[in-house]
Amino acid sequence: MAGLIAPLERKYGWSLAERAGEDCPDGMQRLLNSADWDADTVRDDVRDFVVETIGDSNAVLIGDDTGFLKKGIRSAGVQRQYTGTAGRTENCQIGTFLAYASTKGRALIDRELYLPASWTDDRARCRAAGIEDDVPFATKIEHFRAMLQRALDAKVPFAWVTADEAYGQVKTLRFWLEERRVAHVPATKVNDTVITTGGADARVDQLIAALPRQAWKRLGAGPGAHGQRIYDWARVPIRIYRENGFGHWVLARRSVSDPTEIAHYVCYGPADTRLTDLARIAGARWQVEECFQTAKNECGLDHYQVRRYQAWYRHITLSMAALACLTAIRAHELAKGAPDPTAAA
Template sequence: MGGDLADVRVWASELDAVHGRFVHRFSRSEPRESALAYMRGLIAPLQRKNGWTLAEEASHGGPDRIQRMLNRIEWDADEVLDDVRRYVVDNLGDQDAVLIVDDTGFLKKGTRSAGVQRQYSGTAGRTENCQIGVFLAYATGRGRTLTDRRLYLPTSWTDDRERCRRAGIDDGVAFETKVAMAKAMVHRAIADRIPFRWVTADAAYGFSKCWRYELEQADVFHVMATTRHDTVVTRWALDHPVHDLFPGLPRQKWKRRSCGEGAHGRRVYDWARVEVRPWHREDRRHWVLARRSVSRPEEIS
């Protein structure tokens, strides 16, 4: 992992501090020790991470102790998440922080894992047999981490209660869209008084006018990607397609800016914005922001 011995000691000490935040959630010493071993394994430089490799890293004879901690010992994952979230706020909390909503896929072979089915996975870039998790990340100038999560259950699961029971899913768990999950996580962050200034998400979430309206009603600033088929209110029309706002803009309206380093160097684009909903509120302004490829100017997001 790099670094010298002093760095390693700092990491070990801080890991113990994180563990100390939620160790009281386990009633016996064995799951407490297994939880710490599990955390150490997750940050270890292992090529593959599963029950066997994490057990090896912890010098266990097999994966039973860690699997028992994850599968059979009673503890409340949401309570532990609350403890971790408070740790995040204590160390990274910032009034200018950004909440980032996104989902990711976990490739699976079988049919028994909760929520698994053939569905699009951003991780694989195609439709695969996988689970989908919706996540909320917290980003500040001092660092970034995940602070909330939901497992997406397709209707192929929620319409089959016996299948849900076999996977340990309670009968009270109903179908929720990914947007509804994202809303719930942001509402929870607001209710828990997590300090932040912006919410951002890709077009799978930003295309929801309903959610954008709810964020606006809560006075939450947001930058949400959307699709070219979305419409907005302008001075000229009530349902103006967003893709029609930019082709006729004068050249000087486009500003060349970098959005940071990428895998192949700095990511430079041309950017422009057009004000929309001009009569809504005097103290709040709304914009459609466009990003245009420098080498292929016909490509506008």
């Protein structure tokens, strides 16, 4: 872990071993491949540490996936598939992650490796990569839901869940969250439909298009690389359940420079939720991208040279632990009133 946060150009077996004063990478490789430790238990420790250092009852849980470009066909889960990391179809692995974001900082607290059906339908290939026969095919949505359930079971303090449209457009996920009274602001596709108060289906873009001009408010959606992210925002109430104090809205984010560029969200939360609150939660989704960027650039998240299923989880978990460490240091310095150590990055 010290090596993962060290200023090394590449953080793989040889470079980490050399920094630790070892003559060969055997020790580092053994740690990831055959040493006796449980990556899921360490994952839980990382999550608990994140909650201890930046936990907040108003925090946001964010789901997203990221790609790890690979060569060859032997690494667990690798195949040609679309990844937003490259913006195209590439030979890669896909990891699904859960991020935790509060006013004190942000970090990754859970992870799953996506195994395409081409892998789970070929058990011999799975065994060669260390994937047990009882590991089933699971979609990224199922991974997201499982990670959220682990956070709920662990009583992680948070107020909202958000994700991009790949997750938000899935009605079964939204219903699953609503069943558990988990407030959420996921993005969705332009032609998604929702059930209105009268029980009829309506397209989200048509509901937003019917709004008067004065319904739009210019609001910040959180800081970005070039300052505050400013957009025009509007919402349409769909259903408000006064008996349990929750409601549904369709939310829209419109570009200031190009009014034809509109993103849509399906929201569920306390009935007294304000437009500014929904805009803030929708804007929080970008923090998972910042987690990926920091984890890859500073903590070696994508520097691994392992092929086996268990080794992937071990490396990723230790990189998440390194990111949590940096997050805690930053939060501690900011609490003392010191300048943001990441501001120049």
